[in-house]
Amino acid sequence: MAEAPLLRLEGVSKRFKGARRRAPPVEALRGVSLSLAPGRRLGLVGPDAGGKTTLMRILAGLVTSDAGMVELLGAPPEQLDRSEVGYMPQGGALYGELTVRQNLELYARLRGVEPADSPERMEHLYRLTGLAPFQDRAASKLSGGMRQKLAMACAVVAAPRLLLLDEPSVGVDPVSRQEIWQLAMDLSGPGTSLVWTTNILEDAARCDEIVLLHEGEIRYHGPPQGLAGGAEGRCFSRQLPQGVRRKALQDLLLDPGVISGRIEGAQLHALTRQPRIPAGSGWKPVAARPDEGFATMLDDGAALQPSALAEAFPLRFDQPDQPAIAAIGLTRRYGDFIAAQDISFSVRPGEIFGLLGPNGAGKSTTFRMLCGLATPSHGRGTVAGRDLSVARAEARQALGYMPQKFSLYGDLSVAANLRFVAGAYGLTGAMQKAAIDRIIAALGLEPFLDSAAGLLPLGVKQRLALGAAVLHTPPVLFLDEPTSGVDPLVRREFWHHINAIAARGTAVLVTTHFMDEAENCDRVLVINRSQTIAQGTPDELRRAIPGGKVAPSLEAAFFSLIDTQRRALAEVEA
Amino acid sequence: MSGALIRILAMALKELAVVLRDRRVMTTLVASPVIQLVLFGLATTLEVKNVSLGVVNRDVGVASEQFLAAVAATRNVGEVIVYANEKALGEAIEQREVLGGLILPPDLSTRVARGEGGEIGLLLDGRRVNAAQIVTAYISEIAATTGMALRPAGPTPDLVVRNWYNPNLDYSWFTLPGMIAVITTVLVLSVSVQAIAREREFGTYDQLMALPMRHWEILLGKAVPAFVVGLFNGSFYVVMVAWLSDVPFLGSYPLLVLAIAAFSLAVSAIGLAISSIAGNQQQAFLGGFLVIVPMILLSGYASPIDGMPAWLQPIAAVDPLSHLLAICHGVFLKDLPPAVIVDHIWPMLLVAVVALVLGHGLLRRRSN
Numbered sequence: 046m047a048e049a050p051l052l053r054l055e056g057v058s059k060r061f062k063g064a065r066r067r068a069p070p071v072e073a074l075r076g077v078s079l080s081l082a083p084g085r086r087l088g089l090v091g092p093d094a095g096g097k098t099t100l101m102r103i104l105a106g107l108v109t110s111d112a113g114m115v116e117l118l119g120a121p122p123e124q125l126d127r128s129e130v131g132y133m134p135q136g137g138a139l140y141g142e143l144t145v146r147q148n149l150e151l152y153a154r155l156r157g158v159e160p161a162d163s164p165e166r167m168e169h170l171y172r173l174t175g176l177a178p179f180q181d182r183a184a185s186k187l188s189g190g191m192r193q194k195l196a197m198a199c200a201v202v203a204a205p206r207l208l209l210l211d212e213p214s215v216g217v218d219p220v221s222r223q224e225i226w227q228l229a230m231d232l233s234g235p236g237t238s239l240v241w242t243t244n245i246l247e248d249a250a251r252c253d254e255i256v257l258l259h260e261g262e263i264r265y266h267g268p269p270q271g272l273a274g275g276a277e278g279r280c281f282s283r284q285l286p287q288g289v290r291r292k293a294l295q296d297l298l299l300d301p302g303v304i305s306g307r308i309e310g311a312q313l314h315a316l317t318r319q320p321r322i323p324a325g326s327g328w329k330p331v332a333a334r335p336d337e338g339f340a341t342m343l344d345d346g347a348a349l350q351p352s353a354l355a356e357a358f359p360l361r362f363d364q365p366d367q368p369a370i371a372a373i374g375l376t377r378r379y380g381d382f383i384a385a386q387d388i389s390f391s392v393r394p395g396e397i398f399g400l401l402g403p404n405g406a407g408k409s410t411t412f413r414m415l416c417g418l419a420t421p422s423h424g425r426g427t428v429a430g431r432d433l434s435v436a437r438a439e440a441r442q443a444l445g446y447m448p449q450k451f452s453l454y455g456d457l458s459v460a461a462n463l464r465f466v467a468g469a470y471g472l473t474g475a476m477q478k479a480a481i482d483r484i485i486a487a488l489g490l491e492p493f494l495d496s497a498a499g500l501l502p503l504g505v506k507q508r509l510a511l512g513a514a515v516l517h518t519p520p521v522l523f524l525d526e527p528t529s530g531v532d533p534l535v536r537r538e539f540w541h542h543i544n545a546i547a548a549r550g551t552a553v554l555v556t557t558h559f560m561d562e563a564e565n566c567d568r569v570l571v572i573n574r575s576q577t578i579a580q581g582t583p584d585e586l587r588r589a590i591p592g593g594k595v596a597p598s599l600e601a602a603f604f605s606l607i608d609t610q611r612r613a614l615a616e617v618e619a
Numbered sequence: 620m621s622g623a624l625i626r627i628l629a630m631a632l633k634e635l636a637v638v639l640r641d642r643r644v645m646t647t648l649v650a651s652p653v654i655q656l657v658l659f660g661l662a663t664t665l666e667v668k669n670v671s672l673g674v675v676n677r678d679v680g681v682a683s684e685q686f687l688a689a690v691a692a693t694r695n696v697g698e699v700i701v702y703a704n705e706k707a708l709g710e711a712i713e714q715r716e717v718l719g720g721l722i723l724p725p726d727l728s729t730r731v732a733r734g735e736g737g738e739i740g741l742l743l744d745g746r747r748v749n750a751a752q753i754v755t756a757y758i759s760e761i762a763a764t765t766g767m768a769l770r771p772a773g774p775t776p777d778l779v780v781r782n783w784y785n786p787n788l789d790y791s792w793f794t795l796p797g798m799i800a801v802i803t804t805v806l807v808l809s810v811s812v813q814a815i816a817r818e819r820e821f822g823t824y825d826q827l828m829a830l831p832m833r834h835w836e837i838l839l840g841k842a843v844p845a846f847v848v849g850l851f852n853g854s855f856y857v858v859m860v861a862w863l864s865d866v867p868f869l870g871s872y873p874l875l876v877l878a879i880a881a882f883s884l885a886v887s888a889i890g891l892a893i894s895s896i897a898g899n900q901q902q903a904f905l906g907g908f909l910v911i912v913p914m915i916l917l918s919g920y921a922s923p924i925d926g927m928p929a930w931l932q933p934i935a936a937v938d939p940l941s942h943l944l945a946i947c948h949g950v951f952l953k954d955l956p957p958a959v960i961v962d963h964i965w966p967m968l969l970v971a972v973v974a975l976v977l978g979h980g981l982l983r984r985r986s987n
Binding site: 444 | 628630641833
């Protein structure tokens, strides 16, 4: 190798004490060897609790390894010059009460850069991040995408040689995700190495090399396209039958020979365990994508069982025409700012309805008004026929809510959390016990019952949150980015449950940033700049773009619709 | 069981689990109050013992001799230092060598002998106002006794002082029962004030708001841990003080526990009202601090309520701590009649209701 590597790890291991007393220690990393040359970009992927964050912390010199050799910037970790490393921890490390400028200047000084002495560097950062107009806004008041950009700017303010970004694009919409990637490219110099952890394979696939970390071991290290190789010959697609899109996907996922499946446009895609065509007719082999290679490597061989979570839901098709959720001209103002303007839609029993839109577009506000967490300035919402403005508590009894951020009690055990939520829904005694046992069995929470909820891996936290939302088998389910930050197999499991629950006649309102999840919805509403810009089935949305064309993918349609609105608004202003 | 009751119970159990699961909280709730009770009980005495006094003596007669001997003999005065003149005494006070000084005029003995009554000058360090006042009282008493003994003729007036309920004016008899009330206040307030603020800070508030819980159910459920902590700790301290110290316990234990229950409810409600408007635990803590200091100052623990300006006294009357203090002192030192205890209990319950209604209003307003 011409140049000495920036990072060199040889046989690195790290174990942590078990969460429970007498529990075996957790082996976070087992014999990891890795090196990264200057100027290379490394995508670090792997399931939750696979060791990604531990590895990042070792690379940042924050954690010492138990065994093996670590060399950072050509020296042992204890001699590391920290101003040479830009580390952005998961979720960023911003001070919410401080303004954008105060945060950035604080981090500049902490890294030995006096902002007053290098105005052009600060100017450069403001320009690239697009944060110049928001310099005096408190960091906690920024949208998710802007917050991540600010966190990244804080990490790179001293132009480090090594950039470590832990999940920089989690919970961020597709538009901002592209911008964040571009920002990372713009901010890193030609000799800067980059490590980027993510669960979104599309992001990782943009890197020069991918490392897949699973159960503390490196399972794959090589070019992104090589990851797809593992799934070659096992990817098939066929024409979706009209009208039964979700049913077809559900049946496919229950096939024991199938690892995962997805809907893309009018096509149903399948990934199989063996290089064999799945059951049914019309399957054609297609090229594998890196994320399918990823799924193949994570696959534990266990076939999905029919969702036990859904079986407890009563069938609710007695009033198919009465909307289970209705938004009627929902508007919310905060002072002069209109967060949501005249949003109307309705969701029928058994329907999955998706809310799509960039961060800060008004999606969450609309969502919160319908769960009774915010009061509309105008308009009204009903849930299961109950008006939220007059019968708020009754409406809440009829809905299950899974918030975007984990909001159960971190200090309490999984069991105590479930007991509390069950009690809050009025379940006691034998009924409570039955409901909790059902959730524990259906979501595999048994090993975690006594663990504090705050210490669980993200995927388990999300499962607990879903379990808490469906304890009382509500007729209406609200899911706010339920799969944000979880690995592909947990996502598959989640959608398997959601589809099965909807099939019982439950109305599901879901927000998501993943277009393949939006494809799984019956109908979708796109919000941008507080307004509805499109509403319809995924197919209708693809045809809704200007110029009479059909967008090749839902993502393309999404970008096109947002761009159309932006241009229309610009014309009005001009 | 009705739905509301199930929900309140679920909330109460969850809150108790949160409080009990944290080991640090447990230490704060059990170990530190016991230490505080012992420390404060011993340290917060208003007695003045072993102070040094200066003397400028220009009298050579029997009056000064006897008076100074009496002064030196009391356990309140440690050392009597003789100074040549007022200037030297003044410097000694300035340097804090002595708390004050006595100036005995040359004609003291002569005047006393003639039956005219003598005059003694007392200089005191006004920077130490509390101790100075107490020393004044001691010295006046000694001067009176000495003067009485030296009166040449005539019957001495028969003045006998008897302090009811605390015959030896033992200060710990006042402070220890009072400490029970004060420490219970601190504990209950510090538990309750965090209850809602913690949910806001940890981001669990949204999930809570999406559950079918009414605001008043949340408040009542959250009042339970602070109430239990207050009731348990308060009753426990009473046992400890009655058992381990020499403070007599003459009244009814069940009635005192009942009073502690009413008090814990009132203070929990005040804490929850503060917690309803606090955005995070730090704000809640500061808000609690803002309330607890006036509560203690107005309660009569530090200074008697009778001494406060007239406009301040009605405010002291709504301070639940003033009522618990009255009950505590009454039940320990004399057998306070049940009717009087009830008279002190209902104002505390009234405060509880008002604070809960206020907290409910604030919680509702903040969640919209």
